[in-house]
Amino acid sequence: TAATVPPEALLVTVAPTGAETSKADCPQLPTTLEELVVTAQECEAAGAAMVHVHIRDDEHRPTLDEGRLHETVAALRENTGLVVQLSTGGSVHDPLDARLKVLDAAPDSCSLTMGTTNFGDDVFSNPWPFVCDLYQLSQERQVVPEFELFDLGHVAALERLLRTYGLPHGGRVHVDLVMGVPGGMPGTTDALVAAVHALPDAVTSWGATGIGRSTLAVGLAALSKGGHLRVGMEDVLTLSRGVPVERNSQLVERAVAMGELAQRRPMTPAEARVLLGTRP
Numbered sequence: 324t325a326a327t328v329p330p331e332a333l334l335v336t337v338a339p340t341g342a343e344t345s346k347a348d349c350p351q352l353p354t355t356l357e358e359l360v361v362t363a364q365e366c367e368a369a370g371a372a373m374v375h376v377h378i379r380d381d382e383h384r385p386t387l388d389e390g391r392l393h394e395t396v397a398a399l400r401e402n403t404g405l406v407v408q409l410s411t412g413g414s415v416h417d418p419l420d421a422r423l424k425v426l427d428a429a430p431d432s433c434s435l436t437m438g439t440t441n442f443g444d445d446v447f448s449n450p451w452p453f454v455c456d457l458y459q460l461s462q463e464r465q466v467v468p469e470f471e472l473f474d475l476g477h478v479a480a481l482e483r484l485l486r487t488y489g490l491p492h493g494g495r496v497h498v499d500l501v502m503g504v505p506g507g508m509p510g511t512t513d514a515l516v517a518a519v520h521a522l523p524d525a526v527t528s529w530g531a532t533g534i535g536r537s538t539l540a541v542g543l544a545a546l547s548k549g550g551h552l553r554v555g556m557e558d559v560l561t562l563s564r565g566v567p568v569e570r571n572s573q574l575v576e577r578a579v580a581m582g583e584l585a586q587r588r589p590m591t592p593a594e595a596r597v598l599l600g601t602r603p
C-alpha cells in the first residue's frame with residue numbers, strides 16, 4: 324500500500340518572491356539567489372516544507388532565464404531539504420513557450436494554473452491548449468504539478484484535464500486555491516467551502532492562499548476545513564495594516580502558529596514528498 328501522511332500534518336508552502344512586487348518598492352523582497360537561499364533556509368527552520376519559486380534578473384526584474392532556473396534549483400537542493408516548486412506562471416508578460424521551458428530545469432514540482440484569469444488590470448493567460456501541453460510535459464518529465472485554481476471554473480477545467488490525460492506523475496493530485504486575486508474568486512470562507520466541495524474526487528490534497536488582506540480569512544478557513552497553507556511575500560506584504568513583512572519566515576511562523584491552534588503540526592519535507600508524490 325502507498326505511504327500516507329497523517330491528517331494532523333500541515334503542509335506549509337512558502338512563496339517568497341512572486342513576480343508582481345518590485346525591489347524598489349520592497350527592498351526586503353528576496354530577489355537575488357543568495358537572498359532566496361537564506362530565505363528558504365529560514366523558512367525551512369520555521370516549518371515550511373516546500374518553496375514556490377519565481378526568480379529575478381540582475382536588475383531584480385522577473386525572468387525565466389534557463390541558466391538561472393537551473394542554478395536556483397541546484398542551490399535550493401544543496402542548501403535546503405525543501406521540495407522545490409518552480410512557477411510556470413511567471414509574470415503576466417512571459418510568453419507561453421518560455422513558461423513551458425521552465426520544466427527543463429527539472430524541479431520537483433511546478434505550478435500549473437487551470438485557466439485564464441483577469442489579474443488586477445492584467446490578464447494571466449492560460450489557454451486550454453497550453454494547459455494541456457504543460458500538463459503532458461510535466462507527466463513526461465516526471466515533475467509533479469500543483470494545480471493552481473483561481474476560480475470555480477478552474478475546478479471544472481481540472482476535472483476535464485484529469486479525465487483527458489490521466490493522473491500526474493506520482494499518482495497524487497494536489498491543488499492550491501489561490502483566492503482574493505482581483506479577477507478571481509474572492510478570498511472568503513464561503514468561496515473556499517464552495518471550491519473545496521466542487522473539487523474532483525481524484526484530488527488527494529489541497530491547500531489555499533489568500534492574497535493581501537484575505538490571507539488570514541483564507542488561512543483560517545483552510546485550517547478549519549482540513550487543508551494546507553501557502554504563505555509568503557508573493558501573496559501578502561503586511562502582517563497587519565501598516566506593518567510590513569520584514570522576512571518571509573515571519574509569515575511561515577504565523578502559519579505554523581495558526582496550525583498549532585488547529586492541532587496541526589508542520590509536515591517535514593520528507594512527508595511533503597509522500598503527500599505530493601514527488602521524486603524522493
Ligand code: KMH
Nearest residue numbers: 342410412413414415434
Ligand atoms: N505571477 C502570476 C501572474 C504561478 O506562479 O504559477 C502568476 C503566478 C502563478 O504567480
Ligand code: ZN
Nearest residue numbers: 341410412557
Ligand atoms: Zn507564483
